[in-house]
Amino acid sequence: MIKFYHVYKSYSGGSFALTDINLTIQDGEFLFLVGPSGAGKSTLLKMIYMEELPTDGIVTVGRFTSAGINRKKILELRRHVGVIFQDFRLLRDRSILENVAFPLRISGESSELEMKERAAAALNEVGVYHRRHALPHELSGGEQQRVAIARAVVNKPFVLVADEPTGNLDPETSDDITALLKRMNAHGTSVLFATHKMDMVERSTERYLRVEHGQIVEDWVGSGRGATA
Numbered sequence: 001m002i003k004f005y006h007v008y009k010s011y012s013g014g015s016f017a018l019t020d021i022n023l024t025i026q027d028g029e030f031l032f033l034v035g036p037s038g039a040g041k042s043t044l045l046k047m048i049y050m051e052e053l054p055t056d057g058i059v060t061v062g063r064f065t066s067a068g069i070n071r072k073k074i075l076e077l078r079r080h081v082g083v084i085f086q087d088f089r090l091l092r093d094r095s096i097l098e099n100v101a102f103p104l105r106i107s108g109e110s111s112e113l114e115m116k117e118r119a120a121a122a123l124n125e126v127g128v129y130h131r132r133h134a135l136p137h138e139l140s141g142g143e144q145q146r147v148a149i150a151r152a153v154v155n156k157p158f159v160l161v162a163d164e165p166t167g168n169l170d171p172e173t174s175d176d177i178t179a180l181l182k183r184m185n186a187h188g189t190s191v192l193f194a195t196h197k198m199d200m201v202e203r204s205t206e207r208y209l210r211v212e213h214g215q216i217v218e219d220w221v222g223s224g225r226g227a228t229a
Contacts, residue, residue, distance in 0.1 A: 001024065001026060001027055002025040002059075002060065002062075003024050003059070004021045004047070005057050005060075006021075006022060006056065006058075007022075007056070007057035008021075008054060008055050008056040009040075009047070009054055009055050009214075017040050018043055018047075018054075018214045019214045019215050020215065021215070022216075023219075025190060026190075028185070028189070030190075030206045031191070031192050031207050032194075032195060032201045032204065032207070032208035032209070032222070033045070033208070033209050034194075034210050034211070035210055035212055036196060039213065039214070040213070048061055048192065049078050049081045049161060050066060050078075053069070061080075062077075062080065062158065064077045079103075079155050080157050080159070081160075082152030082160045084148050084160065084163065085163055085164075086164040086165060086168055087168065088136070088141075088144045088145060088147070088148045090136040090147060090148065092136055094135075095132065096128065096134050096139070097116065097120065097132040097133065098119075099147060099151055100119040100123055100147060100150045100151045100154050101118070101154070103154055104154060118154055119132075120132065122151070125150065126146040126150045126153075126180060127146060131143060131147075140173075141168055141169050142173035142177065145165060145166075145177050149181070158189065158190060159192065160181065160185075160189055162181060162191065162192065162194065165177055165181070165193070166195065166200070174200070201222055202222065203222075205221065205222050206221070206222055207221050207222070208220060208222055
């Protein structure tokens with residue numbers, strides 16, 4: 001479970017990125033986070049893997065809490081949180097297999113054979129195992145995002161944080177990536193999906209939060225009213 005208790009985030013000059021955020025995300029939930037650029041979506045997501053810490057208030061992610069957390073605990077937390085970015089952030093000089101194995105290599109908790117086996121399994125799960133020896137620039141945008149998802153899930157996280165994961169993709173590929181993340185969610189992984197594409201949210205029946213000016217202004221469950229037969 002993830003909880004925000006009266007969370008504020010301010011920066012020098014007195015500007016607030018988040019104001020009095022109160023939020024509970026249940027285990028296994030799929031949640032859309034919607035709002036325009038600059039609304040505070042990314043800051044809220046960064047609180048979950050604690051790249052940002054509250055100015056006031058507390059964030060709890062499973063057994064981890066932002067109150068007094070140290071660098072060692074943050075690194076431990078991040079082994080349980082998968083992060084997917086809009087711009088993929090793949091290592092350009094390493095193969096797809098090595099990109100996915102990289103989080104395991106950093107943690108140092110797996111043998112070389114186990115790293116390759118787990119990376120291969122993750123690539124197979126997202127449908128790009130056949131490109132495992134390619135370099136990132138040899139893949140399409142959709143394939144690169146699938147690799148980024150494989151990298152995010154290779155540690156078997158309990159939550160996936162996706163910050164505009166379809167922002168650079170065409171509509172058909174965006175739908176494919178969204179469907180893939182929903183399959184991950186169906187296996188029990190919580191998913192937080194930030195987007196500014198309201199048409200995507202309107203086709204869905206999942207819960208969504210609307211964020212404007214650093215505040216949650218709507219917390220609702222989608223009706224699927226934009227869905228097509």
